[in-house]
């Protein structure tokens with residue numbers, strides 16, 4: 533895992549605007565490397581704020597057909613339910629970006645079967661886009677390497693739908709799990725696993741609000757996925773904690 537970088541902005545809106553600008557640059561850099569860009573979105577408050585800020589910047593300057601959108605987790609409820617992370621992204625303007633619908637890889641819904649089947653189906657979709665550089669390396673998850681994986685962090689330190697205390701989520705060789713009994717509603721969710729979250733060049737954790745300050749401080753002092761899932765995620769090239777001033781208030785700056 534790469535070293536941690538911290539970026540602080542005064543408030544949530546300025547934070548989202550800064551992340552959106554960086555995201556635009558990261559997408560363009562991936563396309564300039566001659567590859568498709570694979571971007572993983574978060575849900576929750578920062579997911580919505582980021583999408584609004586990204587859409588506000590969007591232009592036709594890039595080939596959106598080479599951009600793929602994924603999610604780190606999803607609430608396992610019917611398609612179109614207001615609780616779904618993809619619905620929140622849609623409402624924030626996702627479709628205005630110009631990414632073709634076939635490149636928007638939504639996690640299955642509860643209309644499609646049970647959660648275990650949904651997790652398997654998303655794992656298969658990820659596998660179709662396996663990074664060719666990983667072929668033949670059985671220890672590497674069968675999935676694309678995300679150019680940017682964005683994660684929100686809950687007040688309890690959860691990322692995606694990997695919650696503290698859920699030892700059953702500590703799995704190898706699986707990229708997607710069905711999560712039952714999530715402490716935050718809805719209780720049933722789909723989530724990328726820790727090995728899948730590690731398949732990212734850049735991981736960006738985005739946190740705003742005073743109610744998250746303890747979680748951020750714990751993430752910086754812990755390295756225990758059961759105590760604080762946010763403490764163990766990071767990118768292969770870079771790990772950036774995007775914080776507003778309130779969320780950063782309990783971080784000891786060196």
Ligand SMILES: O=C1O[C@H](COP(=O)(O)O)[C@@H](O)[C@H](O)[C@H]1O
Nearest residue numbers: 574575576577578684685686692
């Ligand atoms: O339920 C979820 O919560 C986390 C954090 O959301 P926030 O509203 O506290 O910022 C989010 O990252 C995750 O995608 C979502 O499903």
